[in-house]
Amino acid sequence: MVGVGDAPPILDFSAFYTGDTAAKKKLVDDVRSCCLHNGFFQITGHNVPLELQQGIMDWNKKFFDLSLEQKLEVSKDTSNTWNRGYELLKSQILEEGTLPELKEGLYIGDEISKSHPYFINKKLNSGPNMWPSTTTLPDVEDFSKTAMAYYYKVVDLAKDILKVLAQTLDLEESYFDEFAEGAVATMRLLHYPSQPPDSPQKLTRGIGAHTDFGTITILLQDKVAGLQVLDNQTKEWLDVAPTPGAFVVNLGNLMMRWSNDKYISNTHRVINQSGQERYSIPVFFSGNPDFVVECLPNCRAEGEEAKYKPITVEQAVLGGYADSYGRAERFKKDAAAKASKGLVAKGVAVA
Numbered sequence: 571m572v573g574v575g576d577a578p579p580i581l582d583f584s585a586f587y588t589g590d591t592a593a594k595k596k597l598v599d600d601v602r603s604c605c606l607h608n609g610f611f612q613i614t615g616h617n618v619p620l621e622l623q624q625g626i627m628d629w630n631k632k633f634f635d636l637s638l639e640q641k642l643e644v645s646k647d648t649s650n651t652w653n654r655g656y657e658l659l660k661s662q663i664l665e666e667g668t669l670p671e672l673k674e675g676l677y678i679g680d681e682i683s684k685s686h687p688y689f690i691n692k693k694l695n696s697g698p699n700m701w702p703s704t705t706t707l708p709d710v711e712d713f714s715k716t717a718m719a720y721y722y723k724v725v726d727l728a729k730d731i732l733k734v735l736a737q738t739l740d741l742e743e744s745y746f747d748e749f750a751e752g753a754v755a756t757m758r759l760l761h762y763p764s765q766p767p768d769s770p771q772k773l774t775r776g777i778g779a780h781t782d783f784g785t786i787t788i789l790l791q792d793k794v795a796g797l798q799v800l801d802n803q804t805k806e807w808l809d810v811a812p813t814p815g816a817f818v819v820n821l822g823n824l825m826m827r828w829s830n831d832k833y834i835s836n837t838h839r840v841i842n843q844s845g846q847e848r849y850s851i852p853v854f855f856s857g858n859p860d861f862v863v864e865c866l867p868n869c870r871a872e873g874e875e876a877k878y879k880p881i882t883v884e885q886a887v888l889g890g891y892a893d894s895y896g897r898a899e900r901f902k903k904d905a906a907a908k909a910s911k912g913l914v915a916k917g918v919a920v921a
């Protein structure tokens with residue numbers, strides 16, 4: 571059982587693949603208890619090889635070591651409309667009232683060609699990936715191969731986690747299969763520069779307090795700490811220290827809504843005061859964009875109403891994005907307006 575004030579526990583997921591009935595039952599019980607408590611757990615004993623985790627993390631660093639000009643060749647804002655490519659530092663504000671976030675990212679997803687129905691129909695985040703040119707990165711082929719091998723392995727892991735989640739709700743292991751068929755999932759390579767010592771402590775975030783928009787998130791952290799999860803009961807921030815080889819798994823808003831708020835999509839943030847560069851790789855598993863999410867079985871008492879109306883996966887996830895990017899845009903416009911009137915205090919203005 572996870573208790574009040576405990577950081578997300580590390581569960582041995584190998585019981586799902588090889589365990590006997592008792593070990594599998596224990597895994598299901600532990601996952602259920604985490605879903606009800608903080609919506610966060612960590613797993614070892616999964617099928618994603620350590621070398622592949624290291625390989626993608628090495629590429630994460632190599633990509634962000636490129637010059638700004640080189641990274642902008644694959645800019646998410648100018649080179650496509652399907653949310654792939656490079657995102658500049660300070661593009662998002664997930665926590666109202668804080669400064670634009672000290673993180674830069676590279677968005678990668680399933681390699682969807684321009685003749686694919688998802689691309690033609692402009693489905694959520696669907697299209698070709700944006701890879702640097704060979705002039706910029708001579709061994710870019712190794713980058714894309716490593717990234718895609720890692721991505722597909724993690725998407726498979728997400729489907730296995732969904733099988734365990736189904737069992738936590740006393741549903742058939744295959745309950746989420748239709749939802750997971752043709753699923754959209756987005757991976758972000760993230761780099762959090764070390765927070766400058768003179769940045770305002772209370773307002774500076776690597777990523778502000780937020781909940782994730784999708785169904786489940788599977789996160790790989792490098793060695794540098796910084797991720798914190800809010801304990802729902804004590805309202806304390808709990809550090810999620812990186813454990814080699816482990817993934818941090820958390821439920822997103824879609825799963826919370828789908829479970830009629832029985833399961834928790836929990837608030838978390840990153841503050842990088844380590845004095846070192848921090849790297850991480852979340853994969854956000856949304857689901858089939860056209861799948862309609864409507865209160866799951868066993869999530870409300872007899873006769874109790876569902877709290878939410880049915881919604882497609884696509885509509886639910888897009889709503890979350892619009893809010894966070896809109897905030898950063900408004901912040902920058904306001905800051906520019908104030909700066910032009912000479913109102914912004916030194917150190918608070920945003921470039």
Ligand SMILES: O=C(O)CCC(=O)C(=O)O
Binds near residue numbers: 777797852
């Ligand atoms: O970098 C991390 O550890 C967390 C990232 C995160 O929460 C997100 O991208 O939604």
Ligand SMILES: [Fe+2]
Binds near residue numbers: 780781782838
């Ligand atoms: Fe997150």
